[in-house]
Amino acid sequence: MKTFKLGGIHPEENKISAQQPIEIVPIPQTVYIPVSQHLGAPAKPIVEKGDLVKTGQLIAKGDGFISANVHSSVSGKVVKVDEVVDYSGYRRQSIIIESDGDEWVETIDRTPDLKRECALEPKAIVDKINEMGIVGMGGATFPSHVKLSVPQGKKAEYLIINGVECEPYLTSDYRLMLERGREIMVGITILMKGLKVDKAMVGIENNKPDAVRLMKDLSSEFKGITVHALRVKYPQGAEKQLIKALVNREVPSGKLPIEVGCVVQNVGTAFAVYEAVQKNKPLFERIVTVSGKTVKKPSNLLARVGTSINDLIVVAGGLPEDTGKVISGGPMMGRALSNTGAPITKGTSGILVMSEKESKRKKTMNCIRCGRCLNVCAMGLEPFLLANLSENQSWEEAEAEHILDCMECGSCQYTCPSGRPLLDYIRVGKNKVAQIIRTRKN
Amino acid sequence: MTVSGSPHIYGDQTVKKIMWGVVIATLPAMLVSVWYFGIGAITTTAVAVLTCVIAEYLMRRYLLNEEHPDVSDGSAIITGMLLSFNVPSSLPWWQTMLGSIFAIGVAKISFGGLGRNLFNPALVGRVFLLISFPVNMTTWPVPLSNRWVLVDALTGPTPLGQLKEGLANGETIAALKVHLPSYQDMFMGQIGGSLGEVSAIAILIGGLYMLYRGIISWHIPVAYLTTVAVFSGILYLINPAHYIDPLFHLLAGGLMLGAFFMATDMVTSPMSHKGMLVFGLGCGLLTVMIRNWGAYPEGVSFAILIMNAFVPLINKGFKPKRFGEVTNG
Numbered sequence: 001m002k003t004f005k006l007g008g009i010h011p012e013e014n015k016i017s018a019q020q021p022i023e024i025v026p027i028p029q030t031v032y033i034p035v036s037q038h039l040g041a042p043a044k045p046i047v048e049k050g051d052l053v054k055t056g057q058l059i060a061k062g063d064g065f066i067s068a069n070v071h072s073s074v075s076g077k078v079v080k081v082d083e084v085v086d087y088s089g090y091r092r093q094s095i096i097i098e099s100d101g102d103e104w105v106e107t108i109d110r111t112p113d114l115k116r117e118c119a120l121e122p123k124a125i126v127d128k129i130n131e132m133g134i135v136g137m138g139g140a141t142f143p144s145h146v147k148l149s150v151p152q153g154k155k156a157e158y159l160i161i162n163g164v165e166c167e168p169y170l171t172s173d174y175r176l177m178l179e180r181g182r183e184i185m186v187g188i189t190i191l192m193k194g195l196k197v198d199k200a201m202v203g204i205e206n207n208k209p210d211a212v213r214l215m216k217d218l219s220s221e222f223k224g225i226t227v228h229a230l231r232v233k234y235p236q237g238a239e240k241q242l243i244k245a246l247v248n249r250e251v252p253s254g255k256l257p258i259e260v261g262c263v264v265q266n267v268g269t270a271f272a273v274y275e276a277v278q279k280n281k282p283l284f285e286r287i288v289t290v291s292g293k294t295v296k297k298p299s300n301l302l303a304r305v306g307t308s309i310n311d312l313i314v315v316a317g318g319l320p321e322d323t324g325k326v327i328s329g330g331p332m333m334g335r336a337l338s339n340t341g342a343p344i345t346k347g348t349s350g351i352l353v354m355s356e357k358e359s360k361r362k363k364t365m366n367c368i369r370c371g372r373c374l375n376v377c378a379m380g381l382e383p384f385l386l387a388n389l390s391e392n393q394s395w396e397e398a399e400a401e402h403i404l405d406c407m408e409c410g411s412c413q414y415t416c417p418s419g420r421p422l423l424d425y426i427r428v429g430k431n432k433v434a435q436i437i438r439t440r441k442n
Numbered sequence: 443m444t445v446s447g448s449p450h451i452y453g454d455q456t457v458k459k460i461m462w463g464v465v466i467a468t469l470p471a472m473l474v475s476v477w478y479f480g481i482g483a484i485t486t487t488a489v490a491v492l493t494c495v496i497a498e499y500l501m502r503r504y505l506l507n508e509e510h511p512d513v514s515d516g517s518a519i520i521t522g523m524l525l526s527f528n529v530p531s532s533l534p535w536w537q538t539m540l541g542s543i544f545a546i547g548v549a550k551i552s553f554g555g556l557g558r559n560l561f562n563p564a565l566v567g568r569v570f571l572l573i574s575f576p577v578n579m580t581t582w583p584v585p586l587s588n589r590w591v592l593v594d595a596l597t598g599p600t601p602l603g604q605l606k607e608g609l610a611n612g613e614t615i616a617a618l619k620v621h622l623p624s625y626q627d628m629f630m631g632q633i634g635g636s637l638g639e640v641s642a643i644a645i646l647i648g649g650l651y652m653l654y655r656g657i658i659s660w661h662i663p664v665a666y667l668t669t670v671a672v673f674s675g676i677l678y679l680i681n682p683a684h685y686i687d688p689l690f691h692l693l694a695g696g697l698m699l700g701a702f703f704m705a706t707d708m709v710t711s712p713m714s715h716k717g718m719l720v721f722g723l724g725c726g727l728l729t730v731m732i733r734n735w736g737a738y739p740e741g742v743s744f745a746i747l748i749m750n751a752f753v754p755l756i757n758k759g760f761k762p763k764r765f766g767e768v769t770n771g
Contacts, residue, residue, distance in 0.1 A: 006765055011451060089445075168451065240765065253766040325444045331451040338445045352450075359444040362452050365515070366557035371713035372455070375659075380764040382713065402764060410449030417455040418557070424447050 001206060003231035004244040007378040009411045011234055011332065013207055014168045017291045017298035022175050024302045025315055027102055031074050031306030032084045033059065034094045037345040038135040039142045040066035045095055051078045056105040056282050059095050062130070068143040069133035073284035073304035074099035087309070087328045087342040088335060108281045114182055115278040118190050125194035125277060132276035133283045137268030138162055138237065139329055141347035144273065147263055148194045157261030158247055159192050159200040161270055163215070164230065164237035166205060167330025170350040172287040173267050175300040177204070177211040181218050184267050187274030189222055195263055201246045202227040205236060234332065235409040239264045241378050253405050283346055290316035292353035294323070306343045309351055313340065324359030327352040332410045362419025373412035373422060379405045383412035387422045390429030399433045406430060461516030463657045467648035468523045468703070474631050474641040475531065478585035482531035483637050489535045491522030493542035501551040517556050521545055524564035524703055527638025528696065528743065529571060532583045532597070537575050541567040561750045562710045565743045582634035600634045602695045605686060606739035614683045628693040639696040649702030658706040661718035666701040667692060669726025677734065685734065697729065700742035710750045717760040724749045
């Protein structure tokens with residue numbers, strides 16, 4: 001069975017919400033919609049206090065090429081355009097809308113019928129995806145239209161569809177594949193057309209055998225799409241590792257997947273693309289897994305962007321007594337929240353609740369130079385060394401040791417028997433080195 | 443609520459588990475040693491372990507000024523066990539004690555404690571004893587004799603000692619073979635030697651246990667043993683009258699103990715798998731060279747200590763393969 005070669009770990013999967021069908025979260029009274037839910041420049045608000053908006057109406061326009069449109073997720077009245085603390089803990093400009101119901105923009109096709117054929121030209125597809133504010137749904141939230149615009153001189157050969165979901169606990173992609181597999185397939189054909197490729201490969205880890213089987217069956221109805229079961233290994237959902245696993249090509253250090261003729265999109269993105277292009281529906285809702293060992297009712301929820309995380313936790317049975325940590329995302333790469341009132345965004349794949357006991361870090365001891373960190377690093381780096389160099393502020397050496405190749409998957413820190421905060425140091429080093437490189441360019 | 447950077451979950455390996463795993467892995471060899479050498483094996487090991495643990499506690503408390511030194515990580519116990527494995531079971535207790543204090547104090551604490559030392563503490567202790575008390579350190583009790591009395595055990599040579607002396611007296615291998623112990627005895631451990639090194643099978647069992655538990659990787663033992671086998675095999679093929687066969691080298695002396703327990707000490711061995719192979723290769727070459735052409739009959743301790751000194755260099759020179767380094771055709 002296929003997988004990537006270098007490094008990797010196998011944390012406990014804990015997919016406890018896997019059997020829960022997607023459930024719709026009630027529309028909240030107030031939504032807080034950040035204008036920056038994507039990588040790149042924040043969108044510019046085009047509504048003001050007092051404006052009436054409909055569900056799906058454009059409320060902030062993408063600013064420049066690497067940016068994304070933002071749409072209202074409810075119908076109602078804009079009460080404020082103000083700074084709100086988002087999931088990262090930073091204050092970000094947000095549009096606050098009080099909802100008065102759920103009246104959708106008329107152009108959105110709300111029928112459940114599957115629409116298979118897409119007559120649009122490649123250029124029109126990319127424009128549509130841009131217009132509908134589609135971003136990478138796996139968590140990185142890179143604007144999708146940018147990925148589909150292949151730079152001059154490069155050629156896309158494969159569309160790689162990421163159905164790996166290698167983070168423990170998360171099951172939103174899994175549920176989506178089971179419940180909306182056909183729509184995902186149509187989304188993939190549209191992405192292929194937009195990208196002008198005739199081959200698409202879907203990678204799914206074999207801890208989801210029913211999803212693999214279903215997607216394989218469905219793929220026979222569509223030309224050029226193949227589905228591949230992958231051996232379970234974290235971080236297989238990382239772009240570079242997935243490409244290595246599926247087509248055995250290595251994206252060079254510091255380069256993008258297009259360098260080896262690949263473009264990677266998440267299954268959630270493929271579904272959003274289907275809705276955007278075939279149904280004219282902008283990206284204003286998504287599936288969020290709410291899970292954790294102490295959570296009463298682990299769930300997969302379809303929630304409107306801007307709904308507060310608290311609201312989602314309530315649907316999943318409320319915040320347990322001894323909660324020590326709430327994480328946006330999975331346990332390996334997710335971000336611990338300081339404020340559960342923060343809204344969910346286009347990139348929120350899961351909310352993970354951890355008990356007081358689970359939240360504690362391991363006791364830190366001296367490095368015993370066991371080398372485990374370097375054997376699990378999927379990028380072939382030396383985490384202990386990078387952490388040391390950062391600790392000693394040897395930025396140039398850290399750069400020479402490829403600190404920027406680190407994708408912060410956390411495998412090193414997970415594995416360290418001495419409980420050393422390797423990634424904490426590496427993160428500091430990465431920021432500093434990136435900053436130094438920027439000043440060098442200026 | 444706690445806010446901390448990712449990752450938020452941890453694997454189940456801890457320093458404590460790793461160290462205690464090594465302690466468990468030493469038990470087969472320990473049992474065999476008690477069977478062959480009796481009470482001496484027990485007292486020597488007990489003295490070494492106790493001294494190492496107490497020395498580690500006191501030195502960390504009063505020299506490194508740690509408020510609550512936690513010696514339960516098991517690393518001092520390993521040093522004690524392995525030091526006792528590397529000395530004759532008849533060694534006077536106070537010499538064992540001195541060696542233990544030297545191992546912990548000079549080889550470990552003076553570098554800053556756990557994880558910071560450059561050389562394997564147990565081997566440093568052994569070499570210190572060998573230089574300080576050469577007679578006691580090369581007097582080997584005969585297995586199965588006088589096991590349960592404390593005085594005047596029968597003593598005899600080690601196979602490697604016999605070999606070295608015989609060759610120095612101009613004898614040929616064929617003539618020496620008559621007096622050397624059988625391979626079966628060497629495999630089971632019924633030979634003269636250090637307390638824990640005699641039984642190849644017991645050490646193999648411990649080594650396989652460590653491999654199974656993921657405490658060590660195969661790279662160092664395999665590289666080490668293969669190099670010894672190949673190198674001594676080449677010499678044997680060139681001149682079988684003067685160089686003994688590779689199987690003898692594999693089973694004799696401290697090679698098995700060294701390859702599985704001493705050279706694999708993670709603190710003093712390289713980090714990357716490539717580096718580990720190079721390290722094992724170096725250990726193997728040096729061991730065969732010292733055994734055949736050096737002043738001492740056995741070279742495992744020196745070989746590993748010399749290679750320990752090269753570890754920082756090996757770590758610099760043999761980095762893991764970076765992802766994306768190869769350009770695609």
